Each structure stands twice: as structure tokens, then as C-alpha cells.
Amino acid sequence: MTQPSSPSPTATYRLQLQPNFPFAAAERAVPYLAALGVSHLHLSPVLEAAPGSTHGYDVTGHATVRAELGGEDGLRALAATARAHGLGLVVDLVPNHMAVPTPLSLNGPLWEVLREGPASPYARWFDVDWDGGHGGRLLLPVLEGRIGDELPRFRVAGGLLHYGEQVFPLRPGTERLPLERLLEAQWYRLAWWRLARTELNYRRFFTISELIGVRVEDPEVFDATHRTVLRLVREGVVDGLRIDHPDGLVDPGGYLARLRGGSKGCWTVVEKILTGAERLPDGWACAGTTGYDALRHIDGLFVCPQGVGRLFSHYRDFVTPLADEGGDWEETVRRAAYEVVAHELASEVERLVRTAARISDRVPRPGDHAPWALRQAVRELLVRLPVYRPYAGDTTDAARAAADAAMLGNAAERARATFRVPEEAAAVDLVHDLALGRFASSGEGGDDPPDPDVAGFAARFAQTASALHAKSVEDTAFYRYPVLLSACEVGGDPGEPALGPGTFHECCARMQRDWPESGTVLSTHDTKRSADVRARIAVLSECPDRWRDVLGMVTDGREDADDVVPVDPMVSWTAWQTAFGLGASAAGEPTAERLTPAVLKAVREAGLRTSWTEPDAVYEEMVAEFVRSGPCGPAAGQLAALEAELAPFVRANVLGAALLHLTMPGVPDLYQGTEREYAALVDPDNRQPPWFEPGLLASLDAGAAPIDLSAEKLLLTATALRLRRAHPEWFGAAAAYEPLVAEGPAAEHCVAFVRGGRVATAVTRLSLRLRETGGWWDTVLRLPAGGDWREALTGRALAGGTAVGVATLLDRWPVALLVRE
Numbered sequence: 001m002t003q004p005s006s007p008s009p010t011a012t013y014r015l016q017l018q019p020n021f022p023f024a025a026a027e028r029a030v031p032y033l034a035a036l037g038v039s040h041l042h043l044s045p046v047l048e049a050a051p052g053s054t055h056g057y058d059v060t061g062h063a064t065v066r067a068e069l070g071g072e073d074g075l076r077a078l079a080a081t082a083r084a085h086g087l088g089l090v091v092d093l094v095p096n097h098m099a100v101p102t103p104l105s106l107n108g109p110l111w112e113v114l115r116e117g118p119a120s121p122y123a124r125w126f127d128v129d130w131d132g133g134h135g136g137r138l139l140l141p142v143l144e145g146r147i148g149d150e151l152p153r154f155r156v157a158g159g160l161l162h163y164g165e166q167v168f169p170l171r172p173g174t175e176r177l178p179l180e181r182l183l184e185a186q187w188y189r190l191a192w193w194r195l196a197r198t199e200l201n202y203r204r205f206f207t208i209s210e211l212i213g214v215r216v217e218d219p220e221v222f223d224a225t226h227r228t229v230l231r232l233v234r235e236g237v238v239d240g241l242r243i244d245h246p247d248g249l250v251d252p253g254g255y256l257a258r259l260r261g262g263s264k265g266c267w268t269v270v271e272k273i274l275t276g277a278e279r280l281p282d283g284w285a286c287a288g289t290t291g292y293d294a295l296r297h298i299d300g301l302f303v304c305p306q307g308v309g310r311l312f313s314h315y316r317d318f319v320t321p322l323a324d325e326g327g328d329w330e331e332t333v334r335r336a337a338y339e340v341v342a343h344e345l346a347s348e349v350e351r352l353v354r355t356a357a358r359i360s361d362r363v364p365r366p367g368d369h370a371p372w373a374l375r376q377a378v379r380e381l382l383v384r385l386p387v388y389r390p391y392a393g394d395t396t397d398a399a400r401a402a403a404d405a406a407m408l409g410n411a412a413e414r415a416r417a418t419f420r421v422p423e424e425a426a427a428v429d430l431v432h433d434l435a436l437g438r439f440a441s442s443g444e445g446g447d448d449p450p451d452p453d454v455a456g457f458a459a460r461f462a463q464t465a466s467a468l469h470a471k472s473v474e475d476t477a478f479y480r481y482p483v484l485l486s487a488c489e490v491g492g493d494p495g496e497p498a499l500g501p502g503t504f505h506e507c508c509a510r511m512q513r514d515w516p517e518s519g520t521v522l523s524t525h526d527t528k529r530s531a532d533v534r535a536r537i538a539v540l541s542e543c544p545d546r547w548r549d550v551l552g553m554v555t556d557g558r559e560d561a562d563d564v565v566p567v568d569p570m571v572s573w574t575a576w577q578t579a580f581g582l583g584a585s586a587a588g589e590p591t592a593e594r595l596t597p598a599v600l601k602a603v604r605e606a607g608l609r610t611s612w613t614e615p616d617a618v619y620e621e622m623v624a625e626f627v628r629s630g631p632c633g634p635a636a637g638q639l640a641a642l643e644a645e646l647a648p649f650v651r652a653n654v655l656g657a658a659l660l661h662l663t664m665p666g667v668p669d670l671y672q673g674t675e676r677e678y679a680a681l682v683d684p685d686n687r688q689p690p691w692f693e694p695g696l697l698a699s700l701d702a703g704a705a706p707i708d709l710s711a712e713k714l715l716l717t718a719t720a721l722r723l724r725r726a727h728p729e730w731f732g733a734a735a736a737y738e739p740l741v742a743e744g745p746a747a748e749h750c751v752a753f754v755r756g757g758r759v760a761t762a763v764t765r766l767s768l769r770l771r772e773t774g775g776w777w778d779t780v781l782r783l784p785a786g787g788d789w790r791e792a793l794t795g796r797a798l799a800g801g802t803a804v805g806v807a808t809l810l811d812r813w814p815v816a817l818l819v820r821e
Contacts, residue, residue, distance in 0.1 A: 008267045008287060008517040008732065009240060010724040011662070012042040012090055012669045016525050017066075018054040021689040023074035027081045032694040034085035035701075037721025040240060041082055042090045042669055044525065046075055047228065050101045054687050055525065056092070057244065058099035058211065060106040062225040079237045088239035090267070093229055095255065096248035097204070097211040098126075100140075103167045110212065114138065115169035117187030125221050127213040129351055132201035137189040141196035141209055142166060147183070154179055163190070194613070200347040203460070205248065206467045207344045213463075217250040222258055230262045240267035242290060242519075247272065247389045247466035250459040253284050253396045260285040269519040269667075273491050275387050275469075280515065283396020288511075288518020291669060292491030295521055297507045298660050299486060299534060300499025301751060301765045302653045304541040308484055308497055311544035315483045318551065319569040325608060326480045326570060329495030336476040337383040339607070341468055348464045352378050355457045356431060362451075363439055373419070373427035378461075380415035381408070381431055382468050389466040393437040393458055408435055435461045478528070479606035482574045484541055485581060486534035490526055498541070501751045501765070504660075505739040508753065512665040516733040520666040522657060523674050525687055530671070530680040531661075533581040535653035539646050540577070542768040550642050551576055554635040567626045568609070575599045579631035580639050582679050583650075592632040596624050598681040649768040651709050652814035656763035658713055659815045660751070662720035663761040665737055675717040677710035712813075719792050720817060723759065730756035742806060744779030746770055750806055752781055760789065760818040764810055776807035789818040797821075 013033050015026050026041065033041065045056035048066050056066065065072040079089050098107055105111050109122040117123070117137075118130050130136050143150045143163070154163050159175055161168040161182070174185040183190060191199065196209040203213030216222045232238040241263060246252040252270070259268065268286045274293045321327040324335035341349060356374045360367045385407065391397070392404040412432040419425035433439060437458040439451065478488035487497030511518060522531035529537070540547045555572060567575075579595055603610055603623055610616040631639070643650075654677065662668050671678075672690035680686035696711060697718060706712040724731050740752035740760060749770045752762040762781060764770065783789055785801030793813050798804055800820070809816050 006239065006264070006266060007728070009038075009040040009088065009090065009667050010728050010731065011038045011667060011721050012040045012240075012519075013038040014042040014524065014669055014671045015044065015690065016054070016672060016687050017044045017046065017056060017069050018687070018689065019052060019068045020054075022068065023070035023078045025689070027074075027078045029690075029692055030078075030081045030085050030087065032692050032697065034082075034087055035694070035697060036675060036718050037723075037725050038087065038670065039725055040088040040090050041078075042242065043092060045092045045094050045244075047094075048106075050099045050106065054684065057094050058101065059094050059097075060099050060101050061108060063228055065228070075232075076237055089237065090240035090242060091229065091232075091238045092242045092244060093226075094244045095214065095216045095225065096245045097213050100142075100210045100212050102165055104169075105167065111169055114140075114186070114188050115171060117171070124218050125214060125224075127203035127215050129201040129354075132351060132354065133199065134189045134201060135184075137187055139191055139195065139199055139201050140168075140188045141191045141193045141200065143190055143192050146192050147190060151179065154183075156182065161186075196347070197344060197613075198346045198350070201351070203348075203463065205245070206470055207340075213248065215250070216255060219258075222255075226259070226262060233263045233266055238266075241269075243268060243270045243286070246270045248463055250463070253281060253391075253394055256285040267517065267667075273388055275491075276493070278387050279400060281391055281394050281397040281400045282514075283394070288515035288666065290524075291519040291521035291666065293507070294511075294518075294661070294664065294666060295489065295527075295531075296491045296493070297499060297504050298522065298657050298664075299489065299492065299538065300497060301501065301504055301660070302535065302538045302657065303484065303487065303498040304766050304769055305498035305500075307541040307544050307769070308487075311541055311547065312483050314544055314548040314551075315573060318548075319573055321480075321570065326482070329477075329481055332481050333473055333477045334383065336480065337468060337472040338379075340472040340476065341379045341382050344471060345464060345468055348460070348467065349375060349378050349382075352431075352457060352460060352464065355453050355460070356434060359434065359439060359451065359453050359457065360430060369427045369430060370424070373424050374431065376418065377415060377425075377427040377431040380418050381411050381428065381435065382461075382465055383472075384411035384414055385465050385469070387465075388469040389462045390435070391462070392435070405436060408432060431461075434458060475605050476607060479574075479602045480570075480608065482570065482577065482602075484537065485529065485574070485577050486537040489528055489534065490524075501739075501748065504751060505753065508665050508737050509739075512735070512737040516665055516735075518666045519669050520661055520664060521669050521671070522661050523671040523678065523680070523686070524669075525671070525683065527671075527686065528682045529578075529581060530678050530686060531657055531674065532654050532677055533583075533679050533681065535657055536583055536643075536646075536650050536679075537577060537581040538653055539649045539768060540580070542649065542766055543646070546642070546645075547577075550638055554630070554638045567623055570606075570608075571599065571603060571623055571626065572630070574602055575627055575631050576639070578602075578681065579636065580642065582681065583643055592624075592628045594681060594685055595632055596627045598685060599623060599627050601682055646768070649771075651712075652764045652767035654709060654713060655716055655813065655815045656751075656765060658716060659720060659761055659763055659817060662717065662724070663731070663755060663759065663817070664753075665731075665755075668724075670717070676714050677708075716793065716813075716815070716817070723792070723817070723819065727756075727758065730758045738784075740781060740783075742779050742781045743803070744806070745777045746773065746775070746779040746806070749776075750779065750781060754784060757784070757786075758820045760784070760816075760820075762806070762809060762816040762818070764814040767814060776805070776810075779806045780804060781806050781809060783818070784820075786820070788821045790821055792817040792819055 048061035048064050049056045050058040065075050109125050112122045113120045171186050205211035249255050269290050270286050271290045324331040353374045360369050390404040392401050394401045412428050415428045416425040434457045439454050481494050487494040604612050610619050700715045706715050735756035738754045742750035754760045780803040782803045783800050787800050789798045
């Protein structure tokens with residue numbers, strides 16, 4: 001953990017900037033957000049991006065603030081208004097990649113590289129393997145068809161090469177060549193878009209060829225790409241940073257150290273997704289993660305471990321999936337990983353194979369490996385890594401490095417067993433050692449200079465591992481294993497979705513000790529379902545038989561009805577559960593305009609019947625029609641009845657998750673609109689311009705009673721945020737975290753803790769099961785002695801040092817926020 005040089009935020013509020021919600025719109029929201037109680041606005045990327053971008057991660061230039069948002073003047077005006085209301089700004093920074101935009105000239109550095117080739121001063125900006133085939137050229141897979149078929153669409157005009165809406169620079173001196181010779185003479189090779197999968201020779205973001213990797217490990221590139229943002233930090237316009245996708249960088253730890261030196265040590269969090277017991281490297285110069293680890297531990301509290309097992313049985317009976325197509329979580333992940341590493345990431349694997357082969361040829365002792373053996377070794381090692389990225393070479397955290405080295409050793413042992421001839425499995429040993437950064441010299445002598453291929457292999461192996469995990473788990477397996485959709489979330493574990501209070505308290509204690517100013521989130525621009533949608537779906541783990549019955553009623557016999565198009569059972573399960581999660585209370589009845597894109601994205605990501613690159617238009621239209629006539633048709637009334645029946649338990653989940661998020665260790669980040677009930681599905685549904693209700697907040701402040709769950713959540717959120725802002729010492733790095741353990745027959749349904757000795761949180765978990773077992777009975781919670789306590793939501797006074805009946809404490813709200821008088 002690295003302490004920031006200036007005060008950390010008490011809470012941040014994420015605003016998704018876009019042309020329809022620019023700096024001026026954010027500025028108008030400042031008075032409301034200041035009244036809400038946050039300390040900082042958290043802005044999506046603000047540098048120049050592709051025209052019309054609704055997210056800003058497709059950066060085209062680092063020198064200027066995005067004109068579509070209002071430019072630097074607009075950002076400074078927003079900062080000034082925020083400052084006048086006591087707020088600071090946190091900005092999202094994208095160091096890993098830039099856009100390959102249309103037109104290409106929008107990315108000035110890339111344009112120069114395409115024109116001048118590897119001799120361009122900008123060539124060092126991009127991670128291009130100039131020796132990776134294509135005659136020393138950079139592959140641009142942008143053609144709609146094979147180049148021979150596309151030749152009639154090319155024309156040269158004004159010293160440029162035109163193809164449809166795209167324009168390309170020409171290598172000096174080639175303007176007058178015949179077209180075919182002209183194309184061959186460029187520093188780039190134009191190709192059919194389908195060749196990207198196997199032939200691409202530049203690093204990209206995951207599998208997105210429209211985003212090219214940037215080499216920020218080069219000091220000159222770092223300075224050029226960070227100059228504007230770091231100037232804004234030094235000038236006091238920006239107060240904190242969120243770092244996007246650090247796993248994509250060659251040396252995340254080194255990058256963060258350099259960033260800290262240029263940012264005055266401002267509060268910085270990184271979008272590092274941790275899995276299982278994985279820990280953030282201790283030596284990283286940041287305050288912690290953006291908070292998906294907190295999301296996992298909060299969500300897990302509201303999943304019933306027994307009920308989710310029974311839900312799986314119903315899912316298996318309804319869907320009848322094969323083991324590796326959603327019938328078993330581990331088998332589903334393994335198959336998805338093999339598919340992605342062999343297909344979507346084939347070009348990344350081939351670059352590793354070429355590098356390993358070059359090293360093998362130069363170092364006689366481990367040499368003489370066939371390319372196929374190296375390819376198999378690379379693939380088999382990658383698919384066996386349980387984390388996004390190994391950090392075995394991280395010198396800032398010896399314990400983490402040793403653990404990751406052991407993890408790679410275990411993966412190598414299992415990878416060797418996939419070779420039929422044991423002697424050929426020696427390729428695994430070479431790949432394993434290279435992934436660890438071994439064979440660091442080009443010969444036997446210890447004085448030889450470091451071999452850049454060895455360092456390059458270790459970095460690219462780690463980068464590829466990150467892309468593989470994201471694409472195979474988040475973007476494939478999550479969509480093939482829809483048992484409980486709320487568990488299929490970034491940082492989540494659908495194979496083990498339920499977590500108990502003890503695990504939650506361990507996580508919080510560890511955060512307070514190691515990363516007390518880390519970010520925490522429940523909803524983001526990247527979550528597949530907002531927190532409130534997940535809270536609704538999680539209730540189904542408490543009533544799996546009821547869900548089975550409802551699903552039976554809405555599907556029984558309807559496959560043969562004239563107005564319903566039949567689809568496979570997995571799509572039906574996914575669509576109906578998604579519709580229930582979207583609900584009617586926050587956004588009206590589920591509409592086909594919102595539900596259909598989410599379900600279509602699910603079937604494309606799953607890749608079993610259709611995909612983004614091999615779409616089956618007939619099948620997709622069947623899915624769309626099924627959504628319109630099924631979950632968005634007459635049978636949706638059954639979901640409305642179920643929603644009304646489960647409303648009290650949904651309420652407990654929504655308010656419980658919100659209060660835990662707002663009072664646990666770390667800095668809570670609220671996504672736009674989530675201070676009220678907020679039901680959103682995967683992007684683009686969750687990236688719509690926000691709207692605010694200052695009038696509702698004002699009426700609640702004036703003493704009006706909340707009339708629905710949305711108003712209750714707003715009151716709860718404002719109360720907790722204002723408490724954090726007024727007393728940061730109760731929640732910050734120096735504060736204590738102490739679990740409060742309830743006593744009695746229903747103790748497991750109460751999660752409670754004390755912060756800084758002055759604030760106590762208590763929430764209800766698994767409230768439906770609680771009701772079914774008779775309620776709280778005589779379960780009590782012993783409040784710490786040393787003074788009386790006031791419950792902030794009801795005003796009720798409670799004596800310290802006494803055992804308070806939980807039934808009394810939570811009789812009006814399913815949560816309590818107590819403050820020592």
C-alpha cells in the first residue's frame with residue numbers, strides 16, 4: 001500500500017461522460033452530488049477519443065482534452081464548480097492502448113508509423129512485431145473481404161489511399177505506382193478482417209483489433225502519453241486517478257512507480273481484478289484496486305449456499321447441458337479457455353511461439369523444439385492459470401512472486417501430461433522457464449547482456465494470460481453457465497457464489513490492514529448487471545423451487561404456441577431470469593428494447609449457436625422474437641406476481657448491499673444513478689446518460705418519509721455518505737474495523753461491524769430464509785459500551801453495552817446505521 005500525498009476521497013461518484021453528457025452536464029449536476037455527500041466526481045476518460053464514443057477508452061490523442069466533451073476549458077470549468085462545492089475530480093486513465101480509428105488520421109502517432117514504418121520516431125509507441133511475417137509490415141485487418149476482391153474499391157487521391165470511409169497514408173515516393181505494387185510497397189499490409197485472429201502482429205486490447213497496445217514502459221512514450229493528465233494533476237484540476245487495465249502493461253509495478261513520481265502521489269486505484277485468494281502485489285504504488293473484490297464479497301453474502309445447489313439441480317433438469325457447455329463450471333471454463341487460446345488469441349500465441357523458437361535456437365542446451373510442441377506448451381500452460389496474470393517476476397513483492405512461481409510450476413506439471421511422448425514435453429520446461437523470466441542471457445557467459453527476447457516473452461506471456469482469462473471466463477463461460485446470473489459478474493465465481501459472514505469479515509479486516517483506501521464498487525460501466533438487478537436475482541437462491549414453478553408456468557406448452565418462437569432451454573432460462581432481474585419497480589415493465597440486446601449479447605458471447613464473428617442471423621431473429629413474445633409478452637405477468645411476492649426480500653438485499661458498500665473499509669465508488677434503485681443490464685444499457693432527482697433528495701432532507709424502495713435507498717445513501725464526509729477519521733486508514741457477531745438462533749442472518757469505534761452497521765442477509773425459519777426469535781446484537789447509540793435512519797436511541805434484540809433493531813428497516821452519541 002502507498003499512502004497518497006493528499007487526502008483520499010471519502011466517496012466518489014462515477015459519471016460516464018459522452019457527447020450527450022459532456023462536462024457542462026456534469027457541472028450542472030455538481031450541487032446535487034455535493035448535497036448527496038460524495039467528496040469527488042469520478043470521470044470516465046477525458047482525453048481525445050473516437051468520435052461519438054460513449055465510453056472514452058478508445059483514445060486517439062493524449063495531448064488534448066476531448067473536444068466533444070467541452071475541451072480543457074470545459075474540464076476546468078467543471079473542476080472549478082466542483083471545488084466551489086467542496087468536491088474534487090478523479091479521472092480515468094487509459095495507458096494500455098489507443099484506438100485504430102476511422103479515419104486513421106485521428107490517431108496521429110499511428111498515422112505516422114503507417115507512413116514512415118519502423119524508422120518513424122513514433123514506432124516505439126506501439127507494440128508491433130515487425131518480424132512477425134507480412135514482409136516487415138504492420139497488418140491492418142480492415143477490409144470487408146479478401147484483398148483480391150476488394151481491389152476495385154481502392155483509389156488514390158490527394159496523396160492518400162482511399163477505401164470506403166477509411167483513408168491510409170502512403171509511403172513517400174509510392175504515390176504513382178500501379179495499385180497492386182503500391183499496396184505491396186507500404187509499411188502496412190491491408191487484409192481481410194478475418195485474418196486478425198491468426199495473423200495480427202501488434203498487441204491489442206484483449207481480442208479487439210481496433211485497440212492497439214501502447215508501450216508505456218518506454219520512458220519517452222510514458223512522458224508523451226501522460227504529459228497532459230499529469231499537468232492537470234500538478235495544476236490542481238485533477239485530484240486522483242483510476243488506472244484502466246494494468247494487467248495489459250509490461251511492468252505494472254514499474255509503471256505505477258513512475259506514475260507516482262509524476263502525479264504528486266495523488267490517490268490512485270487500479271482496475272486489477274483479483275480471483276479467489278489472490279492478493280494485490282504489496283509493492284504497487286497505489287491505494288488499491290477499483291473494487292471488484294469488494295463486490296464479490298458483498299454479493300456472496302446474499303446467496304444461499306443450500307438454495308443455489310438446488311437451483312443448479314433445477315437448471316440442469318431444465319437446460320440439460322453438456323458438462324463443458326454449462327453443466328459443470330470447471331469443465332465449462334476449461335473448454336472456453338481452449339477455444340479462446342486456439343482461436344481468438346491465435347496470433348498472440350504464435351508470437352510467443354516465434355519468440356520461444358528464436359531463444360531455443362540461440363541457447364543450445366534447451367534447444368531443438370518443434371514449433372508444434374512449443375505451441376502446445378504455451379497453450380497448455382496458459383489455460384491452466386487460475387488468475388488473470390502471474391507476477392512471478394515482480395521484485396516488489398517476494399511472497400506474491402514466490403506464490404505465482406509455484407502456481408506456474410503446478411500448471412507446468414499438468415501441461416507436461418498432455419504430451420504423448422515424454423521427451424517432447426521438454427518444450428513445457430522451456431516455456432515455463434521463459435514465463436518466469438529465466439535464461440536471461442544470450443549465451444553461457446554470465447556477463448552477456450540481457451536477452452530482450454527473454455524479457456519480451458515473460459511480459460507477453462503474462463499479457464496474453466490476462467486476455468485469455470478475461471475472454472474465456474468473463475466473456476464466454478459466464479454466458480454458458482447462467483445458473484444464477486447474479487454470480488456471473490466481473491470478479492465473481494459462479495462455481496462458488498455463496499460466501500458467509502466470516503469470509504466477509506476476513507476480507508474487510510485484510511482491506512483495513514493492507515489497503516484501507518482501496519476503491520470499492522457494486523455497479524460500474526463494465527458490470528454485466530447493476531447491483532440492484534443482481535440483488536433481485538440473488539433472492540432466487542432462497543426460493544429455487546418457487547423459481548422452478550414459475551419457469552414451468554411461463555414455458556410449459558408455450559413452445560408450441562403460435563405466438564412464441566421456440567429457442568434452446570439455456571436461452572429461455574437466461575432470458576426469463578434476466579427479465580426478473582430487470583423487474584418493473586425501477587424502470588417499468590421489462591421492454592424488448594432493453595431486454596433483447598442483452599439476451600442477444602449473451603448468446604453471441606456464449607458462442608454456442610452464434611457469435612460476433614460468425615453470426616447466425618436466422619437463429620438471432622428467433623431469439624429476439626422469443627424475447628418479444630415470451631418475457632416481454634403476456635406471460636410476463638407471472639414474473640410480476642413473483643416480484644410482488646418477493647419484494648420484501650429484494651428490499652433487504654438492495655438496502656443491505658448498499659449499506660455494506662458504503663461503510664466497509666475502502667473508498668466507495670457510486671455509479672451514476674445508483675443512489676436510487678437502479679436496474680441496468682450490460683452495455684450499452686448501463687451507459688445511458690444519467691438523470692438525477694434533486695427534488696426527491698430535498699424532500700427527504702425536509703423530513704418527508706420515503707414512499708418506495710428508490711427513495712429509501714436515496715435516504716440511506718445520503719445518510720451514510722454525509723457521515724463519511726463529516727467524519728473521515730471514522731472510516732479512513734487510521735480507523736478500526738471490528739466485527740459484531742450476533743447471538744441467537746438467527747445469528748447467521750445478521751452481518752454487523754463497527755468502524756472507528758463510532759459507527760455500527762447491521763444488515764439482514766437471506767431474509768426469505770429468515771422468515772421461513774420463524775424470524776429473529778431472541779437473536780441479539782451487543783452494542784459496544786462507552787456511550788449511547790442513535791440509529792441514523794429512524795432516530796431511535798439505544799443504550800451502549802447492552803444486548804439489543806435484532807427484531808427490534810430491524811423492525812422498520814432491514815438495515816441499521818448506528819452512530820455513537
